[in-house]
Amino acid sequence: MATETADNMSFLDHLEELRWRLVRAAIAVLIVAICIWMFKEWIIENMFLSMKDSSFITYRWFCDYFGVCIEDIPIDMQSTEVMGQFSYAINMTLMGGIVIAFPFIFYQIWAFVKPGLKEKELKVARGTVFYTSILFFIGILFGYFIIAPLTIQFFGSFQLSEQIKNDFTVSSYMAIVLSTIFFTGLLFLIPVVIYFLAKLDLITPMVLRKYRKHAIVAVLILAALITPPNLISQIIVAIPIMILYEISILLAVRISKDKMNSNV
Numbered sequence: 461m462a463t464e465t466a467d468n469m470s471f472l473d474h475l476e477e478l479r480w481r482l483v484r485a486a487i488a489v490l491i492v493a494i495c496i497w498m499f500k501e502w503i504i505e506n507m508f509l510s511m512k513d514s515s516f517i518t519y520r521w522f523c524d525y526f527g528v529c530i531e532d533i534p535i536d537m538q539s540t541e542v543m544g545q546f547s548y549a550i551n552m553t554l555m556g557g558i559v560i561a562f563p564f565i566f567y568q569i570w571a572f573v574k575p576g577l578k579e580k581e582l583k584v585a586r587g588t589v590f591y592t593s594i595l596f597f598i599g600i601l602f603g604y605f606i607i608a609p610l611t612i613q614f615f616g617s618f619q620l621s622e623q624i625k626n627d628f629t630v631s632s633y634m635a636i637v638l639s640t641i642f643f644t645g646l647l648f649l650i651p652v653v654i655y656f657l658a659k660l661d662l663i664t665p666m667v668l669r670k671y672r673k674h675a676i677v678a679v680l681i682l683a684a685l686i687t688p689p690n691l692i693s694q695i696i697v698a699i700p701i702m703i704l705y706e707i708s709i710l711l712a713v714r715i716s717k718d719k720m721n722s723n724v
Contacts (some may be wrong), residue, residue, distance in 0.1 A: 493557035599648025654708035
């Protein structure tokens with residue numbers, strides 16, 4: 461019925477539906493952003509600026525379980541523009557709104573695309589919103605607790621000379637933290653992408669295995685882009701991404717076996 465209804469809709473009807481779904485998504489982001497704005501001072505101090513303190517939970521973990529303890533990172537924060545703090549407060553709340561409202565945003569996009577899919581394609585995409593959201597949030601948490609603190613610790617502690625003091629602008633500090641967290645969340649969606657490609661016969665387990673070495677190189681490059689330029693941080697990032705890649709291969713193998721059994 462959904463497909464028939466979609467077939468009967470004109471191009472303008474599709475545009476109107478897309479417009480309203482985007483409006484709903486924007487309203488969801490705005491509502492969450494307003495809630496974040498109400499607690500912006502607590503959030504900036506306890507969730508982001510705290511990454512430069514040795515008491516941050518990630519540094520305590522490393523100290524307690526790996527014996528790698530750090531001191532407070534010697535950096536000062538400043539704002540050099542008239543609207544600097546206000547504009548970045550807006551950016552932070554909107555980014556937070558997008559992240560927290562991600563399941564609803566993705567659902568709206570999926571609900572728009574779903575009526576145009578065939579029955580076979582709908583079976584392929586069962587549970588898409590749930591699994592995509594779970595992987596995205598796992599990536600966000602990994603970026604927040606592991607990648608972002610390591611990045612701040614490296615760049616905050618690095619000094620070309622003792623005569624040069626690290627005075628970061630709040631915009632550059634928050635930009636690297638938020639972008640690192642967000643892109644890590646996106647990287648964790650690799651199994652979802654591979655799953656769809658395998659279900660639609662656009663990729664096979666043989667191809668994934670054949671290009672495993674190429675994938676490792678690509679992952680290391682990505683890890684180098686989103687982490688500080690030191691080997692330990694890159695390995696910490698690369699390992700879970702490669703695990704996700706191997707999980708993707710297992711998913712592709714299972715999909716391939718299911719297709720062979722269904723054709724027998």
